[in-house]
Amino acid sequence: xxxxxxxxxxxxxxxxxxxxxxxxxxxxxxxxxxxxxxxxxxxxxxxxxxxxxxxxxxxxxxxxxxxxxxxxxxxxxxxxxxxxxxxxxxxxxxxxxxxxxxxxxxxxxxxxxxxxxxxxxxxxxxxxxxxxxxxxxxxxxxxxxxxxxxxxxxxxxxxxxxxxxxxxxxxxxxxxxxxxxxxxxxxxxxxxxxxxxxxxxxxxxxxxxxxxxxxxxxxxxxxxxxxxxxxxxxxxxxxxxxxxxxxxxxxxxxxxxxxxxxxxxxxxxxxxxxxxxxxxxxxxxxxxxxxxxxxxxxxxxxxxxxxxxxxxxxx
Ligand SMILES: NC(=O)c1ccc[n+]([C@@H]2O[C@H](COP(=O)([O-])OP(=O)(O)OC[C@H]3O[C@@H](n4cnc5c(N)ncnc54)[C@H](OP(=O)(O)O)[C@@H]3O)[C@@H](O)[C@H]2O)c1
Numbered sequence: 001x002x003x004x005x006x007x008x009x010x011x012x013x014x015x016x017x018x019x020x021x022x023x024x025x026x027x028x029x030x031x032x033x034x035x036x037x038x039x040x041x042x043x044x045x046x047x048x049x050x051x052x053x054x055x056x057x058x059x060x061x062x063x064x065x066x067x068x069x070x071x072x073x074x075x076x077x078x079x080x081x082x083x084x085x086x087x088x089x090x091x092x093x094x095x096x097x098x099x100x101x102x103x104x105x106x107x108x109x110x111x112x113x114x115x116x117x118x119x120x121x122x123x124x125x126x127x128x129x130x131x132x133x134x135x136x137x138x139x140x141x142x143x144x145x146x147x148x149x150x151x152x153x154x155x156x157x158x159x160x161x162x163x164x165x166x167x168x169x170x171x172x173x174x175x176x177x178x179x180x181x182x183x184x185x186x187x188x189x190x191x192x193x194x195x196x197x198x199x200x201x202x203x204x205x206x207x208x209x210x211x212x213x214x215x216x217x218x219x220x221x222x223x224x225x226x227x228x229x230x231x232x233x234x235x236x237x238x239x240x241x242x243x244x245x246x247x248x249x250x251x252x253x254x255x256x257x258x259x260x261x262x263x264x265x266x267x268x269x270x271x272x273x274x275x276x277x278x279x280x281x282x283x284x285x286x287x288x289x290x291x292x293x294x295x296x297x298x299x300x301x302x303x304x305x306x307x308x309x310x311x312x313x314x315x
Pocket of ligand 1: 046047048132133136157158159160161162163180181182183185218219239240241259260261300304305306307
């Protein structure tokens, strides 16, 4: 008798609003060389998911449709492809799959160098909220920003998925952390260890913050433009959104970088160590079942809550 290899997954067949997300029955993918089939426990929901859904993300165009959404997962290895060395059947892991592989599903194929062991201190739901946001914060602060102990960083958007990890990573490094948030999130980011909290609805950060070594920009637009006035000579403005002005950087004797997060099991393992050491925690704003992925995206996009939104895959 042939083995049934179908699963439920949330796909889009065309770009548009949350109503374009459909829970469908699709084939379970087969792991290739150095890949693993993972039974998904939880999948993080990120702004990139609703940008892809709306057709506003250049890496996913019509030729990729139908497309399973979801850029991070936690789960358990159920099958290993040829030459897999670092993980075995039954291992629990977390991973940011590459963009062709969607996490809003019962199963996903993960390359072994994209994955890290699930931190012992995290349950499967919380671990599903870690990969993309934490990797973005880690790579922005350290790989691109070169943030060091004793330096000063201003983080715009400190209460969101990326920002709440960035505050904690920078503090763990021994940096001074200032952050801008809306007034409702001020206590939240103080609780994560921010040294200076600026309610951008009530005050201008330029009037509050002394010159910093690094601005980490998770907001873009006018917030990014105004940030040059607080970057030290020799400092850097790192953005997840738009390329900072080369002219403004040159005028201030500083640098500007825009980057895209990359899959990295190695970075994710280091993050897991900090989590298990109790130096960093992942905060879940809300958890939805997989079949309510549309509501989860509506919630993230409309409410911009403190911390992470996650989908539980057990249907
Ligand atoms: N380049 C990359 O590889 C990469 C990777 C990850 C994320 N990103 C981008 O980086 C940005 C931050 O990501 P995230 O996961 O931290 O997002 P998020 O969880 O949605 O957090 C964004 C935070 O920004 C604040 N905010 C201020 N004005 C906002 C507005 N008009 N809409 C939404 N939020 C607003 C909100 O906090 P307050 O209410 O406290 O202001 C919110 O919590 C997103 O645009 C995302 O697409 C890029």
